[in-house]
Amino acid sequence: MFKRFEQLFGVDLGTCNTLIYQQGVGIVLREPSVVAIHKETGQIEAFGEQAYAMIGRTPANLEVVYPLKDGVIANFDMTSAMLKHFISKIQGKYNWFRGSQIYISVRCGITEVQKRAVEEMIVHKGGRKSVTIEEPLAAAIGAGLPVADPIGSMVVDIGGGTSQVALISLGGIVVSQYVRIGGMSLDQDMIEYVKRKYNLVIGERTAEEIKKNLASAVIPEGDVRMDVRGNDMMEGLPKTISISSKEIYEIVDQFSMSIVETIRQTMEQCPPELAGDLMERGILLCGGGALLHGLDRRLQQETGIPVHLAEKPMECIAHGAGEMLSYKLLASGHHSAGSSKPSKITETDAVLEQVSGK
Ligand SMILES: Nc1ncnc2c1ncn2[C@@H]1O[C@H](COP(=O)(O)OP(=O)(O)OP(=O)(O)O)[C@@H](O)[C@H]1O
Ligand SMILES: [Mg+2]
Numbered sequence: 001m002f003k004r005f006e007q008l009f010g011v012d013l014g015t016c017n018t019l020i021y022q023q024g025v026g027i028v029l030r031e032p033s034v035v036a037i038h039k040e041t042g043q044i045e046a047f048g049e050q051a052y053a054m055i056g057r058t059p060a061n062l063e064v065v066y067p068l069k070d071g072v073i074a075n076f077d078m079t080s081a082m083l084k085h086f087i088s089k090i091q092g093k094y095n096w097f098r099g100s101q102i103y104i105s106v107r108c109g110i111t112e113v114q115k116r117a118v119e120e121m122i123v124h125k126g127g128r129k130s131v132t133i134e135e136p137l138a139a140a141i142g143a144g145l146p147v148a149d150p151i152g153s154m155v156v157d158i159g160g161g162t163s164q165v166a167l168i169s170l171g172g173i174v175v176s177q178y179v180r181i182g183g184m185s186l187d188q189d190m191i192e193y194v195k196r197k198y199n200l201v202i203g204e205r206t207a208e209e210i211k212k213n214l215a216s217a218v219i220p221e222g223d224v225r226m227d228v229r230g231n232d233m234m235e236g237l238p239k240t241i242s243i244s245s246k247e248i249y250e251i252v253d254q255f256s257m258s259i260v261e262t263i264r265q266t267m268e269q270c271p272p273e274l275a276g277d278l279m280e281r282g283i284l285l286c287g288g289g290a291l292l293h294g295l296d297r298r299l300q301q302e303t304g305i306p307v308h309l310a311e312k313p314m315e316c317i318a319h320g321a322g323e324m325l326s327y328k329l330l331a332s333g334h335h336s337a338g339s340s341k342p343s344k345i346t347e348t349d350a351v352l353e354q355v356s357g358k
Contacts, residue, residue: 161180
């Protein structure tokens with residue numbers, strides 16, 4: 001009886017951003033995955049948006065940290081406290097979070113122990129039941145791809161800390177690859193470049209601004225410029241320089257080619273019939289890094305596979321996790337005979353069986 005009123009939530013706990021989606025409602029929380037801590041006492045002073053606003057502006061006794069690194073939890077206590085804070089924020093409005101079912105997305109290739117730790121953390125925070133789902137599978141569901149069908153779909157997720165490429169068929173991940181590069185490493189590359197070329201030290205947030213305004217994965221047509229402020233390394237004084245989209249192209253080019261290489265490596269392991277599906281259906285590009293100017297075009301040019309940018313690249317993972325149960329996913333009968341048989345089926349199968357109650 002009670003079950004009918006049970007709420008379902010999807011959580012995308014990312015290196016940069018945390019999103020919570022409520023089934024049938026939409027995104028109910030979107031905050032940066034950061035906390036501000038007191039250096040001496042270790043006490044947490046601020047979370048999310050509020051902590052993010054402090055980056056590069058903290059007094060000497062405060063430090064802003066990302067409790068997740070490369071898509072996995074690096075500091076368990078901080079992540080747990082941050083999630084507790086986020087949940088309490090939405091509980092104010094949706095006090096039925098307690099007792100709900102929560103689908104939390106995780107990066108491909110994490111261990112069973114890491115998965116269980118995430119699930120237990122969520123249950124501890126008030127969820128009745130918690131199930132992990134691989135991020136590319138959640139993204140595919142969120143974008144409305146026919147994941148349960150015997151058709152190959154490829155997802156390329158460019159996150160903040162990691163980028164993943166996965167091939168999905170029959171509700172499971174057939175092959176996947178991930179690399180430790182993403183939007184944040186691109187920001188670091190911008191910081192290094194400005195330091196090398198202009199002897200100017202810039203902050204993380206300035207680097208991100210440069211990336212959003214000037215970076216292009218295809219050769220920039222015009223020459224867009226931006227004034228950038230930082231600290232002169234020689235004189236130690238504030239200085240403003242002008243940077244152009246053309247001069248940072250090389251950095252973005254290297255980044256794009258690393259993604260192309262990861263797609264190639266994944267394709268090499270792809271069963272031939274699924275490869276045929278991909279040529280026809282194309283790649284779903286998602287994650288915040290997918291918003292990099294021209295990345296969809298560039299990946300298409302380099303791989304020869306059509307690339308479709310997700311409608312809401314930063315939301316589709318949380319959305320897919322939260323709508324998991326609305327999809328009629330095949331829980332059994334995956335292994336049809338023939339050459340299109342997936343070469344490797346992950347534990348996702350077990351998850352699908354669990355959620356579909358078979
Ligand atoms: N318009 C844009 N152009 C380029 N990059 C962008 C844009 N908007 C957001 N980003 C980048 O997207 C990244 C965040 O993406 P996302 O929220 O998908 O990461 P995440 O899920 O938190 O990380 P991960 O998946 O690695 O754990 C940041 O590095 C941010 O700078
Ligand atoms: Mg992500």
